[in-house]
Amino acid sequence: MMAWLFRGLIMSGVHFGSRLLLALWLLQWPTSGGVLRWVALLIGIVVAGIWGVLDGVADRRRNPDPENGADLTMRWLKAGAFAALVSGVLCWVVSQVIRVGISQNSLFFELTSGAAFTVLLVFIPAVTGAAIGRWWVGRGQARDEAKAAREAENVTV
Numbered sequence: 001m002m003a004w005l006f007r008g009l010i011m012s013g014v015h016f017g018s019r020l021l022l023a024l025w026l027l028q029w030p031t032s033g034g035v036l037r038w039v040a041l042l043i044g045i046v047v048a049g050i051w052g053v054l055d056g057v058a059d060r061r062r063n064p065d066p067e068n069g070a071d072l073t074m075r076w077l078k079a080g081a082f083a084a085l086v087s088g089v090l091c092w093v094v095s096q097v098i099r100v101g102i103s104q105n106s107l108f109f110e111l112t113s114g115a116a117f118t119v120l121l122v123f124i125p126a127v128t129g130a131a132i133g134r135w136w137v138g139r140g141q142a143r144d145e146a147k148a149a150r151e152a153e154n155v156t157v
Contacts, residue, residue, distance in 0.1 A: 004075045008082030011048060011122050015087040018043040020094070023102040044118075045125045052076065052126035056133020064141055072130040080122035084115035 022040040026033055055072055063069045088110035095103040105114060 004078035005082065007051065007076065007079035007126075008086070010051075011044070011079055011083035012086035012090070014047050015044050015083055015118055015121070016090045019087070019091050019102055020100070023100050026101060041121070044121050048076075048122045049125035049129040052129025053133040053136075054129075055126070056130035056135075057137050058133075059130070060134040060137035060141075064138075066134070066138065069134065073127055076123050076126040076130070077119075080119040080126070081115075083122050084118035085111060087118060088115050 018040040022036055025036045025040075029036065052072070055075075059070045059072060060066075089107070091103040092105070092107045092110045094100065095105075103110065
């Protein structure tokens, strides 16, 4: 399976699940809407960010040269677009069938404005996480290279 498609499927499930949980939470605790919305928002951001860090770490370990790394930007942009469209359609369908309060938006809104917001909620944390992961591993590799150079210098003296 293509890497972006797998990420898109999982992230669409995360976003759909967080919106469904938010709707169910708001039915149970309607006065706590502000806090619950932030929790649902942070779920998607944290999952994408952690997955981005793991992608960045794995890519830098596979490709120590920064010029030869995988294109994680396009991978996550495609995953974000796929997740946005799929989760938007799922939320709209569930809102039409069950009336649980998951969405009061039209399908057009879910596929345009709502999808654009979801793309950003997946793309920005994931790419930021990938950059952090690459930097973290690269920092360790630079430290190991400096240590090896010092040891080689001590052996020749």
